[in-house]
Amino acid sequence: MHLVRVGHLSLRFTCHPSLYIRMSKRALSGSPVPSASAPSSPKRPKFSVPPPAVPAAVGVPTAHKTKKRKRPPPPEFGSREDVLQKEVKRLLESEGRVLGSDEGWDAPEGAGMGVELEVRVRELSSTGDGLALVPEGFPPWVVVTPFALPNEKILVKLLRPAHGHSEAKLLEVLEPNPELRDMSLVKCKYFGKCAGCQYQMLAYDTQLDVKRDVVVRAYKYFSKLPESSVPTVLPTIASPLQYGYRTKITPHFDAPPWQRQGRRGKDRPPRAPRENSDWEVRIGFDEKGEGRRVLDIEECPIATGVINEGLKEERKKIQETIENYTRGATMLIRDSILYEPANPFKDAATEVRDDYTVDSSAVGPSAIVGRIGRTVGAPAVENEGTVSNADAGGKASIADGVDAAPPSSKPDGPATCTDDGKERHICVTSTAATIYDRVGPYLFSFPASAFFQNNSSVLVPLTDHVKTAIESATVGQGQAHPTHLVDAYCGSGLFSLMLSSSFEKISGIDISVHSISSAVRNLALNDLPSDKFAFQTGTASDIFASVSHFPSSQTAAVIDPPRKGCDEPFLRQLLNFRPKVIVYVSCNVHTQARDLGWLLRTQEEEGRTPENGAYGIVSLRGFDLFPQTGHVESVAVLVR
Numbered sequence: 316m317h318l319v320r321v322g323h324l325s326l327r328f329t330c331h332p333s334l335y336i337r338m339s340k341r342a343l344s345g346s347p348v349p350s351a352s353a354p355s356s357p358k359r360p361k362f363s364v365p366p367p368a369v370p371a372a373v374g375v376p377t378a379h380k381t382k383k384r385k386r387p388p389p390p391e392f393g394s395r396e397d398v399l400q401k402e403v404k405r406l407l408e409s410e411g412r413v414l415g416s417d418e419g420w421d422a423p424e425g426a427g428m429g430v431e432l433e434v435r436v437r438e439l440s441s442t443g444d445g446l447a448l449v450p451e452g453f454p455p456w457v458v459v460t461p462f463a464l465p466n467e468k469i470l471v472k473l474l475r476p477a478h479g480h481s482e483a484k485l486l487e488v489l490e491p492n493p494e495l496r497d498m499s500l501v502k503c504k505y506f507g508k509c510a511g512c513q514y515q516m517l518a519y520d521t522q523l524d525v526k527r528d529v530v531v532r533a534y535k536y537f538s539k540l541p542e543s544s545v546p547t548v549l550p551t552i553a554s555p556l557q558y559g560y561r562t563k564i565t566p567h568f569d570a571p572p573w574q575r576q577g578r579r580g581k582d583r584p585p586r587a588p589r590e591n592s593d594w595e596v597r598i599g600f601d602e603k604g605e606g607r608r609v610l611d612i613e614e615c616p617i618a619t620g621v622i623n624e625g626l627k628e629e630r631k632k633i634q635e636t637i638e639n640y641t642r643g644a645t646m647l648i649r650d651s652i653l654y655e656p657a658n659p660f661k662d663a664a665t666e667v668r669d670d671y672t673v674d675s676s677a678v679g680p681s682a683i684v685g686r687i688g689r690t691v692g693a694p695a696v697e698n699e700g701t702v703s704n705a706d707a708g709g710k711a712s713i714a715d716g717v718d719a720a721p722p723s724s725k726p727d728g729p730a731t732c733t734d735d736g737k738e739r740h741i742c743v744t745s746t747a748a749t750i751y752d753r754v755g756p757y758l759f760s761f762p763a764s765a766f767f768q769n770n771s772s773v774l775v776p777l778t779d780h781v782k783t784a785i786e787s788a789t790v791g792q793g794q795a796h797p798t799h800l801v802d803a804y805c806g807s808g809l810f811s812l813m814l815s816s817s818f819e820k821i822s823g824i825d826i827s828v829h830s831i832s833s834a835v836r837n838l839a840l841n842d843l844p845s846d847k848f849a850f851q852t853g854t855a856s857d858i859f860a861s862v863s864h865f866p867s868s869q870t871a872a873v874i875d876p877p878r879k880g881c882d883e884p885f886l887r888q889l890l891n892f893r894p895k896v897i898v899y900v901s902c903n904v905h906t907q908a909r910d911l912g913w914l915l916r917t918q919e920e921e922g923r924t925p926e927n928g929a930y931g932i933v934s935l936r937g938f939d940l941f942p943q944t945g946h947v948e949s950v951a952v953l954v955r
């Protein structure tokens with residue numbers, strides 16, 4: 316044991332400090348995660364471990380002190396930063412350090428940015444990061460490290476400090492957790508660097524267990540509900556596809572430094588003369604722990620084959636034309652069924668442009684761009700040019716699709732289905748195009764720029780679960796199951812259409828005019844009777860004025876808001892309307908837990924009890940819409 320004094324701190328080195336620094340250099344040059352030969356996985360996962368008996372962590376002090384920083388505004392509820400800060404706070408409290416909101420914004424002396432440390436991971440955060448404590452000798456402070464698993468001893472480099480913690484870059488896993496980590500499962504050469512996936516080294520069953528744990532913790536810590544109000548969280552439902560499932564990716568790139576312009580188009584002096592620069596175009600996703608640095612990505616194994624084919628082509632085009640860019644941009648690459656409706660607008664949208672166009676509505680240094688290429692499909696809706704960059708032969712972008720009834724083929728265009736009757740898919744890169752996707756028996760269309768769930772393979776189990784939950788809500792109560800459906804935040808009508816056979820009347824609302832026109836169009840695409848459905852554009856709380864004729868005890872409400880959750884006016888009106896069943900679907904379980912906590916407490920304040928019709932949460936379950944990542948879709952069912 317070697318002792319080094321820095322200021323008032325004594326730092327312990329388990330080996331001679333010079334040896335340690337050599338070790339760090341080796342770590343820096345190598346892969347941060349162990350090789351495929353690392354011990355293989357798992358039986359029963361453990362996502363948190365008791366405080367380590369032998370922390371044996373090593374610190375490398377630096378001379379520089381962290382500058383006192385101004386406290387940033389509090390993070391948005393349920394954002395990654397908010398969830399992380401709350402979990403950090405809990406871990407610090409378990410060590411006896413209670414942080415006031417103005418405290419803990421600067422790293423402890425000797426643990427500032429750039430310092431390398433060995434730490435033992437205590438637990439996995441809900442954001443998918445390993446949480447560890449800095450070694451003895453420092454005041455309690457949390458190290459947040461991506462790609463690190465509970466009980467692993469890791470070497471990290473500390474990054475920027477924030478409220479009780481420092482995010483860190485994983486330099487090396489010194490002692491892997493053999494029960495959890497199996498590097499032979501990793502399918503992506505960028506794993507460990509790309510910010511997209513967190514869990515490729517975990518067996519899929521373990522990923523599902525981890526996500527169940529995220530739901531459990533969200534309700535424990537974010538709902539403010541007593542344990543008795545929260546049912547046991549059911550096992551997470553697996554995605555049928557665990558790779559090759561993503562139907563949309565949005566890689567981005569920077570403009571060459573000598574070309575870049577200021578935000579308002581003001582010319583800036585060139586940063587580096589082109590001839591002396593070793594700058595290279597990088598097209599991909601953010602590199603984890605490297606701020607806004609783009610990691611060059613040639614393929615993304617969680618995306619569909621069609622998208623990966625399209626990515627190759629689009630990368631080539633950007634590489635060839637990068638000198639034309641004065642600003643960075645984000646590309647849109649989507650997978651669509653090749654669907655060719657017969658319609659009179661076919662020849663209206665044949666504009667061919669080979670440059671990316673910057674969407675003026677986008678904010679920040681990157682703007683959403685779309686590429687308009689040669690037309691294969693016809694515009695399906697008036698005023699919506701349906702243009703695809705697939706060439707007329709469709710060679711590069713067309714691949715085998717899913718089993719489904721083949722849509723009609725036009726004699727003069729590329730066949731819309733393969734020889735064995737599967738639908739063909741194309742890659743679409745224009746924000747103005749219309750995308751087609753199939754879920755079970757239904758065909759959905761929506762603008763390429765609009766929302767649609769990114770993993771179609773799990774949408775049938777998801778919508779079946781919602782349907783069954785609604786149908787069983789009245790079982791044993793001597794009532795018929797609900798006949799009316801309110802679909803709030805309905806998008807292009809996913810739940811309305813998928814659940815349509817169970818209901819007599821369906822009313823949907825969404826703030827996006829494009830999504831609502833798609834929902835209406837999707838009725839016709841699927842030969843559904845338009846008089847059974849009413850879709851409207853508006854903010855979610857507007858729906859209640861238009862469904863006053865729905866019998867509330869015969870009505871089910873499906874609510875599927877964006878990540879920030881519902882607002883209070885909507886929740887208040889939902890409580891007043893009193894549908895028999897509420898199914899709350901969410902891609903952010905933390906805002907879902909907050910909203911349901913508010914709903915249950917408010918009804919209690921208003922004097923509702925189970926005997927006089929108070930809602931109770933009858934089931935909670937995650938669906939894995941995002942395999943290999945830390946995200947989970949959560950479905951909560953409430954019945955009164």
Ligand SMILES: C[S@@+](CC[C@H](N)C(=O)[O-])C[C@H]1O[C@@H](n2cnc3c(N)ncnc32)[C@H](O)[C@@H]1O
Nearest residue numbers: 766804805806809825826827854855875876877
């Ligand atoms: C998570 S998506 C769900 C869409 C749809 N249920 C689906 O699964 O395809 C959330 C939807 O909420 C819509 N939205 C966002 N804020 C809204 C608001 N205040 N009122 C109504 N809809 C809103 C978005 O346009 C988006 O379509």
